Structures are given as C-alpha cells and as structure tokens.
Amino acid sequence: MMGSCRLIGVALLLCTWTVAKQSQEGTGSAQKDDNYTATNDNSAPLTLTVLKEGGNQSSPLLYGIMFEEMDHSGDGGIHGQLLQNNGFQGTTLGLTGYKAIGDVDILEDTAYPVSDAIASSLAVQVPIAVQSYVGFANTGYKGVPVINATYQSEFWMLGDYQGTVTLQLVGSASGITYASHNLTVDSNLSHFTRYNTSFNSTAAPDGNNEWRLLFDGAKVAGSELNFALVQLFAPTYHSRTNGLRGDIAGVVEELHPTFLRFPGGNNIEGLQIESRWTWNETIGPLINRPGRDSDWWYPNTDALGLDEYLWWCEDMDMVPVLAVWDGKSYGEIVSGPELQPYLEDISNELEYLLGPANSTYGKLRAQNGREDPWRIDYIEIGNEDDYTGGCETYPDRFMQIYNTIHSQYPSITIIASTIDELCLPVSPPSGILYDYHYYRSPDDLVAMFDLWDNQPRSQPVIVGEYGCRNTSEEEGVFWSFVQASCSEAVHMIGLERNSDIVKMAAYAPLLQHFGYTQWSVGTFIVAPCGDRIVG
Template identity: 40%
Template sequence: MLAQAPLLASSIPLLSNSTTTLPSPLSTTQSTCAGSAPPTNVPSTTFPVTVPAQPGGTSGPVIGQPAWDYTNLNQTNNGPLHLSVSTTGGNKSSLLLYGVMLEDIDHSIDGGLYAETIQNRAFQDRTMEGWYAVNGACMGLTTELPLSDALPNSLRVEMKGPGEGFANEGWWGLSVRPVAYNISFWARTSSDVKNFTVKTALISAADQSHEWVSTEVALAGGPDWTYYTATLTPAIAAPDTNNLFVITSTSSQSATVQFNLISLFPPTYNNRTNGVRPDLMQNLLDLNLKHCRIPGGNNLEGQTVARRWKWNETIGPLTTRPGRPGDWGYYNTDGMGLFEWLTFCEDLVGADGGTILGVYAGYSLGGESVPEEALQPFIDDILRELEYVLGAPDSAYGSLRVRDGRTSPWNVQYIEIGNEDWFSNTYAYRWPAFYQALKATYPDKTFIATTTKGIQLPAGVQFDQHFYGDSRNFLGLFSAWDTWPRDNGTDVIVSEYSVQRFDNQTFSPWPFMQASVAEAVMGLGIERNSDVVKTQMYAPFLSNLHYDREGKPRLISFDADPAQTVLSSSYWVLKLLASTHPADARVLEVEGSVPVHPLYWTASLDVGTAAVYVKVANAGEGEQVVSTNLQCGTASVVEGEKLARNTPEEKGTVGIEELEVGTGEDGGSRVTMPGWSVAVLTCAGVDGCPRGNLPEAPGARLRQPTSL
C-alpha cells in the first residue's frame, strides 16, 4: 500500500551551536556485497550471574546527601516489638510519594519500552548493526540523495532476482504473536525500474524457509523518496523470539533500491502512535506510581555540550530526528522524544501534575560547562521547550505541539534544573540564571535543584538527592530526614536510589532480599517524613537482559519475549509499599517498645477509608514478633533468604505473599515476621470506626523511635 508521506522537515529554531554531532559522513557507499548471511540464532541465551558465597565487609560510597550514619546500627534487639499507633492527628503525607525515573540506559528505551522492534532502523550511527544480506544481495550504506538532513544515511540494496534482499534481527530477537504489526519504510529506485515488488515477512531464524506471515508491497519506480506502509498479522505465535524481519524481491528484474526508516511496530499501549510496549507499561502501572521524572538522568546532559539531549531534535516527524550518541554506550534514536515522554508519563501517573521535566542547565558529563556569559541562548532554548510543553495552542511553540497531535498543554508542575550538579563547580552561577528566568515566566511551577553546593535554595524549591550504596548505607538513612528543617519552605525528593553492592562491595547483578529490605528501610524513613520528602524513585528502572549491565541491578529486566521479564525482589517491595499509600494519607505517631534495628516501622491513615497501614521491615536473619494495638484484618509480606533474588532462570523466587495475623495480648494484632522481610498490616481505626477528615497539625513532628 502506498501511503501519503509525512513531513520531511520542520521549521524548529535551533541554538546556533545546537547541531547534533553526527558520525562523519560517508565518503563512498559502504558495501557488504561479500555477504553477511542472517544468523540462525538471534538472541543471546546466557545471563551471567556471579554471586559471592558469603558477602562481608565495610560500607561503600554514596552519591548525594545527607551522609549515611543517622541510625545507630550497633544496637540489636530481639523483640518482641509492640507498636502503639495513634489514629488521630498526624502529618499530611505526600500524594506523589512513589515514582519512576526513566532514561535510555541499558537499552531501557530503544530496544525496550519504546515499542519499535527494528534495530538501527534509520542507520543514524552510520553502521549496519542488526542488518544482514539475504541470498547474496549486495548491500551497503550510502549518503546519495539522503532522505532528510536529519537522516542522511540509507541502505542501498542491489537485488538481482527473486528472494534476494535483507533482514533485521530485532533487538536480540523478535517476538511474533497473532497481532497486527504495522510496517512502514521509505524507498527510492532508479527511473527505469517499473513494477518492482518486494515481500515483507516475519520468518524463523532457525529455519529461514519458514514464514510466519508475509505480504507484498509494490514500489513506485523513480528517484523520489516514497513512503510505504503495510500490515502483517501472523495466524499463530512463534515458539520463541529467534525470528527475523525480511524484505526480499519478488520480481524477476534486477533493481537497486535505497531504504530508510524501516519500522515494524506491534500494538502499543492505548494504541498510541509511536508508543510503548503494553507489557512493560503494565508492569509499571501495577506499581501504582504517582511521580514520573523524564528524560533523565545523565542521558539529559550528554558527554559534551554539543551532545546534550536537545528537545527540539526529538519532536515532529521521525524523519527530522537525527538521534544522538547516548551517554550509556550506544546511539539513541530519539524515537521516544519529548512528546512521547510526556504522553507516557501522563498515561502512567495521570494528568494531575505528577511529571517532573528535567531541563538541560549548561553542564555535561565530560566536565564541560557553558560559561556564565554564554548562558542566555541556553536559557532561551529551555523557555522555548517549556512553551512547547505548557504554552497556548496559538503560541509559536505551542503550535508545534498542536502540529504533533496535542492541542492542550501538558500539566507539568515540576521542573528540574540540571542533573547531579554536585559533580560541577559551576552550578553557583548556572542555577540562579536558569531559576530566575524560568520562575519569572512560570511562577506557579515548582523548581528542583540538584545540589546545594554553592547556592542558597529559595523557599518553595525542592532539593533532589540520589543514593547508591550497600545495605548498611541504606539502613543508616532511616532517620536521615527526622531533623530536616520544617520552617524554610524547602522540600526534598529522592529521585534515584538503589542498593547496588553486596556487603563486600562487589556489585550485585540482581536486586536481592537484603538489598530490597534495606531500600524499604530508607523508604519507611522517607514515608514517616513525607511531609518534607515528597517522592522516592528507584533507579535504574528498566534493563534489556542482553545488554552489558556491568553487573549492576535493575528493577525490571526484560527482552523481546514478554514471558522472560524479570520482576526483581525490589520491584515487589516497591509494589507492596506504593500500593498501600493512599491518595489522602496522614503519617501517624507510632511508639515502639524497643529501639530500631533490625526492625523499622511507620504507619499511615487513609483518610477516605479509615484504614491504617502499619509498615514494618525486618533487616535481620531471625524471625521477629510484631504486635500493634490496632485490629488488623490482613498482612502482606515480601520475604526470602538474605541473597534470595529473581533471575531469568528463577523468576518467582520472591513475590508478595500473605502473612498470618494473630491476636495480640491487648486485643490488637500480632504477626511473626520472617528474617529479611517487609510487611504491611491493613488495620481498622480505633474500635473500627471511620475517622472522618482529620485535621492536619501544622508543623507538628511525630514522636521518634527511641535510641536512634
């Protein structure tokens, strides 16, 4: 089917120095006529995991502030623990307490959440990675008559007869299911080619004579680029992802054809054009998250100023998006650009303002900072970006949003200026320049600073802290925010955290129970201080199983086969805690009968239903008896041995289970918590009566556990 071609260009004003650093142009056509036959086994089948037999050692480094040792970890009590929970008063908790930070790391986006199944679809990095010649076809890259300024490289294929063509292996495999796959590509031929047809097909890589489905496309002869679409709907699912997408000649005549932007999209979440994988989206939706920070992260900054993430090169038609060398070892297509990122966040956390938009603030990972006297063009560029996101439909940049398919502005309420700027020595002049200009234009937005180094935070600004370390580090953070000033108008977010190391300081390739419990301990500390700590976000969130992760853990690991997705122990702990954080919550006063460690706790009231959630973490080997004065109907727990973890080979080792609830000595409830566990007890208010709308106690502080 011949479809009307989308726009090939867009008039988006650029910074004078904003040209993306692309690979050097091709001097001649790069040819692989000698042949590179399609592989018979596409996906990798090994997932190396090395786990120390008995970790042990000292604490490791941290990224962010404050320092670790707030909690006395030298004391150990053996319980039993009795928690006396007050169901009146309490501090109002943050609605947005649990969230997600996403950027393209470990092919979390390209080859992951972004639903495109074709690897290297537009040859943006000037390689033919993922592509193979079929039946002796001669193919190579060329810059002859480029598709667009943004996409100068195309695939030139000489097909001398039926069956010759080329194949793509997908992202470490290609899932074939009985759903509609939308094909699209651009092609051009010489003027003398007439009635030339090609077959598009999904085939088995192991038995390349076996087609799952195919359809023919007639190419219009001539030198002009033409846009084609087709649909493939397999009748049955393939047994694995060892499959290829192929385009081959069905004509007896010989022809040389240039191809570019070759795409194969399965159904997406909410049937969004250029959207995300439904299965991974559902994994995220199941967490009940309320905050979404995009588009990074380090990947926002670039290794140099010239290689930073440029919003205006990620919007509009795909033919206008050059992509960029990402900050995690591979080229980013930017198919998931600013428009798609914001749509994704709205689909995930709703339209009530839970999106945090990170903006480039003049510092890049390689250590390069924009000089103070040269900042204004970069500030102006961010103001244009915000007009695209927030401006009226008839504004200069709001109209580009309308062109891209959305009339109303996004409800973005949070803007983060930079990322991890404690690495630089220039935030002291960059922060006020950006903040003052953006705040003057958008006075109702909440702005987030990434460090306090060299600056004084104004009232109403939030401070972003990041934490990576070992389990002991995270236990020490339980009481880190107990003394955070309540009178200066500055709140905190923790938009990146994860336990990444065993006790002996070697990296763990997967989250494990000791780590997940320690993360929960920090999380309980955040929840009990959630009048000032507004959100927490695990990072990194997503990782393709086949990409080199340097042995570090990720919350969700996946490949092309949805059945291979690994939901880690930390995923289940986060799900347990986030799904029991109500929209209208009060953090309640809790008095414990023993000091903290290895038991840590908090409690909150759902004002709407009068349910009380008592949350307890056991960061030790032995069982612990925990009782409360409340009557609790159910208890859920995530538990396992110290090094228990979910892996591709053992996906179900850790999950959410029910915990038996007994009657305590005072008529309340009691549970026996296993070692290395996190539990949530769902309880009624006093005498089971609804509490109604409780008044908030402004500035009130909760009673702290003893002997911190």
C-alpha cells in the first residue's frame, strides 16, 4: 500500500473537501481534532482510521504517465529540438517560425526538397546590390530558450557558396547577442550538404529569443541559397542524440512514473487513415521522417518517434505501454478482411521492436542504433473505441489483432481500449486488461470515489486517462484550481485502495505549452516562451 503518511494527508483533503462543500451550502461551521474527526451542526462526526497493515495487494505500476503529441507537448515541449517548422512538414504552416534578416526574401521552396520525406526547403533570395551579411531567423515555439550551456545545431545547405556561416542566439526584442559562432562551409548546386556544429551561449533573461543563420550576401548577390531541416538542441536528457529537453524531462523524472502509455491517445488514430500515426515513418534519420497532420490540428514532425519513446522509458525506468493502430480513424474504420494489411504492419512493428538483430526488421532496428530488442510487456489495441464510432466493429478488430499478437508473443499482456461490454467480444480472452478514460467536474470525480469498489476482481483495468475538468468552459480550455486538485486527490484514494485490480493510472495530459493550449490542464505547463516549466 502507499505510505501511511501520504494516505493520512490525502484523507485530510477528503475532510477539507467535505467541510468546504458543507460551508458552501450553508450547513454550518466545521470542527477538526487530532483524531481527524470532522463535524458540524447538522451531521454526525466523521472519524477516519488509517491502518498500516492489511488491505488489497497494491499494483507496483499504479502511477505512470500517458503521453501523446498535443498542446505542443512533444514538438515545442519535451522533445529537445527548439526550432519550429524546421522541415515544413504538414500542410498548414507555410513560413511559420521564420523571418528574413537583412535585405533578402525568403520562401518555402518545393522545387528543391532535401529528401523524399522532407519535401520543401527554405529559399533565401539575395538582391543583386546586397553587400552585407544577411540570412534568416527561426523564432522557435513562441521563443527559443537560451541558457548558459553548449548548444548543438545542424542544417542542410544547397547553393554555390564557399565561406563563413554565422549562427547566433539573439534576443528578439532586445537585439542582444547571447551566442555567435562561425563555421566554414563549402556548398554547391548539385546536392544538399549537411553541417553540424556546437557552440556555447550565455543565458538570456527570458525566452523571447531567436536562432539566426547569416552568410555573406555579397557572395550570393543576384542568386539564392536553400536551407533545410535546421535544428537546435540545448543539452538533452541523458545526453541522447535527438533526445528530450533536459530541464523538462528532469522535472517529469521527479514524479518517478512507473509506466509510459504512448503514442496516444487520440493522436494515434488519424483524422483520416492516411494521417494515422505510422510507426515506420517515425524511425531512423530525421531526414527520412515525413511528419504528419495530427489529430490536434497542427503538424507533427515525428522527431519524437518510436525509438525515442523507448529510450525515454529505459532512461526513466518506465514500463512501455505501446498502443497499436486498430483500424479506426476519425474519418473511416476498416474491419474484417480489409484489416489484413494493418495486421501485417503490426507484425512488422513487433519484429522491429522484439526480433533478433539478424531478422528483417530487427536488422533495421540495429541500424538505427539499438542492437538488443526493446522491452514490450503491454500492448493496447486502439484508443477509446467506445467514444468515436468504433464500438460496433471493435470486437472483430480486437480479436484479429489480439490473435496476431498473441500467436507470436504470448507473454505480452493485451489491453482493450474500452471497458464497455457492448463494445467487446462476447467472450473476451482471459488475461487481458481493460482501459477506461474519464474527465469529470469536481463533484462528479468525488462521486466516483468508490467507482472501483465493486469491480469484479477477475477483471483488472487500467485508467489510461483521468482528470478533473470544468466541463462548462468553451473549447475545453480552463486553468487549474484548488477544488479540482482536491477532487483528484479524493479520487486517487479510491484508485489506491483498489489497486489490486486498478493496475495502472495516468493523469492526462502530461504536458502542455502555455502558448498553444488546446486541452487543459496538464500536469506540467511550459511557459509561453518555452523558458520555464510550471507544475
């Protein structure tokens, strides 16, 4: 069981909640003594007794985290790459994040893609009379955090230019230069050339900063240069290449989460089938990752991909809970024989994750930097199939995918994306878990305190997403308040005392960028300019 001190503290929150509600309703004042007894003029005393022994067997995985790309929680959030729209992925961004420096014109150029996956580059057109250093800036996700650290930066370049390129970190409003670094390049017109470098920076007072790339305009006057897949990283968590932001990941680590459920969530499903989260488009070199238009109405770079999620799990000692696409998108559902190609795709993904390094997909994993198989103990089939039209066909889709996985990897525990019996097979396989998601108002969440008391002990569940929300607010956006936190604490007592069957639970969402809020409130918030984390 959880520590007795923590349980007492949460129990006191329950008393506080009861007193606050009674006070709001005009039922009189409350008294509390050292025996944790609360009373008022119109009710009998309430005495809480806390035992140090007995109770249900607790799950060692009870409190973990759920992550999906939303609210710029990945791109612009926990993923370490700080420049926005760096690969022009998706269909909606245009020149978002970029601005010209000096007398030049910039445009998104589809005539010169850096790869088949990254189908655009940034053209910098230099007028014939230019004699100074010119270039472009990227303003990041409403600002670039600038700290006292060593930064890694990379870009691809096309065009006839031999000489110096200067990379800078500059205050967007102040014009103060915090870092300036020169490197010599030898670029040509025949192909893109990759350049990477590192440089030191002093700290800026806030996050209102930008990354700049400058070159000698006199050498290019009357012509243009193209740049692609620009990148900037501060020190990453565990010093991983293409890793997580060290400051944000460090705060998440302090939660000591036991599992990570990924990559969604709604964002695995796709607004259409072709825009679903596709595992093999999120692996390997970033230049080969096309990104996608996500379910949350902004493009995903997929730089935080399948392997990066699993490195995250390994570095924080979390158990991976991997979701696989199950045939349901928001625009279309495939089932029956039409699901067969996607069953093969799941088999390929699992061979990539679990196969030996000499297998077809295991070899690809090794080429991408991971010789040994990953650890996969839990797989969830789909996401919320009871909410978005998937209920009727889910029994068929679930059993097809279950049989595909279980026949090859019988030790993996399978999770259904719903607990609704109407959406499940008539006779579900033994040994599976059931996922239940709920977001409620404070009163409703407290009323669900005993939700799991009568759950059949033979039917274990995970609460893959839960949280308190003011559901009366338009657009689902609101800010945290004490009553919500108290209601969540009360409900968590119910989870803890039933953790013999509630095997995992995750507050959601984990992270939101304050400047791009779509769904709130998250466990942690990245400040508008990306330079602070608030819990």
